[in-house]
Amino acid sequence: MIGIAIKKGIISLETKVKKFYPELNGENHESMTLDHLLKMSSGIDWNEYYEENPFASHVIRMLYVYQNKDMASYTAKQPVIHQPGTRFHYSSGESNLIMGMLKKSMGLKDYENFPWNELFDKLNIESATWERDGSDVFIGSSYLYLSPRDLAKIGKLYLNDGIWEKERILPEGWVEYTTTPNQAWKNNQTNESKPKLAYGAHWWLNRPNRHGSVHPAAPENVYMALGHHGQILAVFPDQKIIFVRMAADKDGKIDRNMIFKFIMDSLK
Incomplete structure (x- = not known):
């Protein structure tokens, strides 16, 4: 948007x-x-x-x-x-x-x-429903409802550098901007004692800090939209894979690295 x-x-x-x-x-x-x-x-x-x-x-x-x-x-x-x-x-x-x-x-x-x-x-x-608050603003943090297939289309748009069926939807350079670790996140890493997911511009990134990657089973250039209770949209640029997971993991124990390992192992 x-x-x-x-x-x-x-x-x-x-x-x-x-x-x-x-x-x-x-x-x-x-x-x-x-x-x-x-x-x-x-x-x-x-x-x-x-x-x-x-x-x-x-x-x-x-x-x-x-x-x-x-x-x-x-x-x-x-x-x-x-x-x-x-x-x-x-x-x-x-x-x-x-x-x-x-x-x-x-x-x-x-x-x-x-x-x-x-x-x-x-x-x-076709499945999009997006709630607004009392001021008629779309709730950017939450309450956008999409089918798994439709959510995957957002991933495909990014995988194709913002182009959909030969039409440029996103500005040139936008995908790189949003999927590059930002300086503020880099500043935070000085005092970190363990791996942390990197952050670009509204995408989580699997780029390592000095302690390594949070998801070592996945390529370092994988980027993710991660929602509450285990929702995942992950883009694997080199493998040209889009992964979507809809879930309600209220115990918060999802093992994303295990999931990504399964994906990478399936390609061998």
Whole structure:
């Protein structure tokens, strides 16, 4: 969605968040851009806890208390405690800020049809249902429902460098931008004591840090969209494989490395 909007000149990576959300506050908040949000490096104070600590969780509060209100504004009201771009910290709130910025950039009439006109229909995705919050913003962090086959089409679009049936959907260079480890994530690795999944721009990456890869059974250039309770969309560029898993693993014990080993072993 955002890559398409950038390609059309609706918004840019340098667009300041404060332009649309003046309620931003805290240290260095005026420098925060769309690029920082895409890379989860806004510096906003945020606890991405789930069932393990719901009362201390910003995301639980956002999704279940502010669902009928404005999730992006809720996120913007949290204090900025780090210089944007310096630290990686995963935050569902930043995904919703992105979708809020897009709506404010183009207006509701064009915005509400944008995912279908510019992405889903072009990829022949027929199963898409995407919930909005009380401010009519698509919930960028959650509540997009697709069949496994339709989700795989998103992976295929990326596997083909943003081209679908000879039409360029995503801007040139977008796939490389989103699947390259960002500097804020690299900064975090100085004090890490074990392997950690790398992060690009809204994709998890299997690139190693100095302790190795989280998924050694998979190639280092594999990139993934990982959802709650074991949802997986993984793209294997060299093998030209797209892997989708729909699940409800509420115990949180999924062994992705075992799954990826099975995939790689099946190619031998």
